[in-house]
Structure formats: structure tokens, C-alpha cells
Amino acid sequence: MNYHQNFFLKPQNPCTNIIHHLPFTYSFSQAKVHKTNHIQASSSSSPSPYPVYVAHRSYNQDSCRVGRRQTRLFSKEKRRLQRMIPSARETHENTASITKETQELKSLSSYKIEFKTLGDCKLGIGRYPDFEYDAKGGFGTGIGKYDDDLNGKIMVNFDVDKLYVPPLTSGTTKFLGLPLPPFLRIDIVPDMFSGSIDKETGKIDLEFKANFWFSMGTIYKAPPLLVSTMLTSEESQGKLRKGRGKRLEKDGKCKLVGVATVDPIDDTFMNTFLSLPTECLAILNATISLS
Incomplete structure (x- = not known):
């Protein structure tokens, strides 16, 4: 039976060389079973005396794309809100204008x-x-x-x-x-x-x-x-x-x-x-x- 085992790869493990040459980043765990490709830790078809490791492909290109999109949306919304909210100078000018109009009405x-x-x-x-x-x-x-x-x-x-x-x-x-x-x-x-x-x-x-x-x-x-x-x-x-x-x-x-x-x-x-x-x-x- 194939199973996951939590531990750090050690240099004496022959499978380490195979893992190191994979084009992706992998993690190893025993807690969860994932639908992934099983990589036999040996160079032959005969059963290996070592445990079988499951490599999980964990690079997050989709997550990165979503994150960048959210960042762009946030920046756009922030700029829109900044245009809606008057600056301190605009607020002062508006207040002065209202005061002037009120004085004109009183006069x-x-x-x-x-x-x-x-x-x-x-x-x-x-x-x-x-x-x-x-x-x-x-x-x-x-x-x-x-x-x-x-x-x-x-x-x-x-x-x-x-x-x-x-x-x-x-x-x-x-x-x-x-x-x-x-x-x-x-x-x-x-x-x-x-x-x-x-x-x-x-x-x-x-x-x-x-x-x-x-x-x-x-x-x-x-x-x-x-x-x-x-x-x-x-x-x-x-x-x-x-x-x-x-x-x-x-x-x-x-x-x-x-x-x-x-x-x-x-x-x-x-x-x-x-x-x-x-x-x-x-x-x-x-x-x-x-x-």
C-alpha cells in the first residue's frame, strides 16, 4: 500500500536525487491523500525497500493571478474613493463658499x-x-x-x-x-x-x-x-x-x-x-x- 509519511528528506535516501530534479516544488505529508502522480522511489520496476513518497505539485500560478487581479481591483477602487472624498483644501474652500453665500443672503x-x-x-x-x-x-x-x-x-x-x-x-x-x-x-x-x-x-x-x-x-x-x-x-x-x-x-x-x-x-x-x-x-x- 502506498502511503504518506511525514519526515524531512535525508541525504542518504536514494529517492532524494529524483525529487531534487523535479521541475516543481513538492511537499510530503501523511495527513491527507491527494490525487497526484505516484513516483516510485527506485530506478527499477521491482518493489523498493523504501517507502513510496507522494509528490504534491504546489506551485500557485492560479493563486498568484487571482491575487494580482484582486490587487488591481483594490487599487482601482481606492482611486475611485479618493476622487469621491474631498481633500482638506477642497473642504475648506467649500466651507468658505457656503459661508460667503450665507453672508450674501443675510445682506x-x-x-x-x-x-x-x-x-x-x-x-x-x-x-x-x-x-x-x-x-x-x-x-x-x-x-x-x-x-x-x-x-x-x-x-x-x-x-x-x-x-x-x-x-x-x-x-x-x-x-x-x-x-x-x-x-x-x-x-x-x-x-x-x-x-x-x-x-x-x-x-x-x-x-x-x-x-x-x-x-x-x-x-x-x-x-x-x-x-x-x-x-x-x-x-x-x-x-x-x-x-x-x-x-x-x-x-x-x-x-x-x-x-x-x-x-x-x-x-x-x-x-x-x-x-x-x-x-x-x-x-x-x-x-x-x-x-
Whole structure:
């Protein structure tokens, strides 16, 4: 019976010379039986007194080819992943780009507002005919902020310390087609000017509060008349007065109207002359720019 026997080949074994001249690398074992060619350890056909050795051909050309293929596949996949994963420099550049875009969006949500009054305006009080008022030259600046909670309206707040509204004088105002007497003057001192502007629809609602100072030269100066109204691009209507404005156009022009109630003051002459309390009406042509 042929069998495997675990041991190292010794020089005195005659079969060693045969094994050494084989063109492959061989291993010898007794543990497993393999389908291989049996090599008789003798030069004749007669049984050899030495054990029969089974030579196992163990060169791994197929294994090497598979290993090389796997290595190539691994290298290719590694290069693909390296292209997918951004480098530290790319990550830094992307982060900087996102930060810049965020800052640009934040800057776009804030606006600088410029307000200018134009000519062909009107002011009316009580049952008197309207005053023809040329308000050209009035101006003011403010800050607007975009507000998502108010359906995208821009909340506007003007600096009343820098808000200028031209006074009613003989140079700016006419009554019944005639200029006001030179000694008559009404100064307008704003206390509040703020509200909302809908940039998409052009609708404007601005709350306006101001003191109107009536004077006749140095002879007479009445206590201020407090006027509080909502200047709007829509319709404003009271019991005696009403008016309709115009929404903000692409060129920045608009018409703002407001009806307010004027309460009596501590002055008998003014209360009697103006029939206070009563209503007043303001119609202002203006331009509003957002930048």
C-alpha cells in the first residue's frame, strides 16, 4: 500500500536525487491523500525497500493571478474613493463658499430705505378746501428688514431725527389758488415714521406721527397739533375725508394717503378756527428706493 509519511528528506535516501530534479516544488505529508502522480522511489520496476513518497505539485500560478487581479481591483477602487472624498483644501474652500453665500443672503435680507417727497401733494382739514402742497425736497432714510413671519414684507423704520418734511409756507402751499400769506407758517416735526413695504405687490403701510406747529410771524404761536395716521398705498377713509393711494411702482414712485383725527388743544382760537375735533387728510406723492 502506498502511503504518506511525514519526515524531512535525508541525504542518504536514494529517492532524494529524483525529487531534487523535479521541475516543481513538492511537499510530503501523511495527513491527507491527494490525487497526484505516484513516483516510485527506485530506478527499477521491482518493489523498493523504501517507502513510496507522494509528490504534491504546489506551485500557485492560479493563486498568484487571482491575487494580482484582486490587487488591481483594490487599487482601482481606492482611486475611485479618493476622487469621491474631498481633500482638506477642497473642504475648506467649500466651507468658505457656503459661508460667503450665507453672508450674501443675510445682506440681501437688510435694506437701506430712501424716502423723498414730491410735488402735487394735498393737505386738508375739516370742511375746508384742500391746501395745494408742494412737498418737493423732503427726504428721509431708514433701515428695512425682510420678515418671513409677515409673508415676506419688509419692516421699515425711519430715523425721525433726519426726516425732513417741508413746512407749509407761501412758497410751498396754496389755498384756493392763492399762496399762503407770508406771515403764516406751519412746521411739521415728525415723531414716528415706520411700517411695512411689500416688495412683491408694492403695498405700503407706514405709521406717521407728527406735531404741526402753527404760527403767524412772531405775534402768535399755537400749541402743536398732534396728527397720527397710517399712510397707505391703499384706501384711507374717515367720516368726513377719504383718499386712495397708489402702490409702489418699479421706478419707486408711489402715492400715500392717510386720514387722521385731530383732537382739541389748549388754545381756544385754534379749536374754534379749525372746528376741533375734526379730521384731516394727507395725500403725498413720493419715491421710495430700496438698496
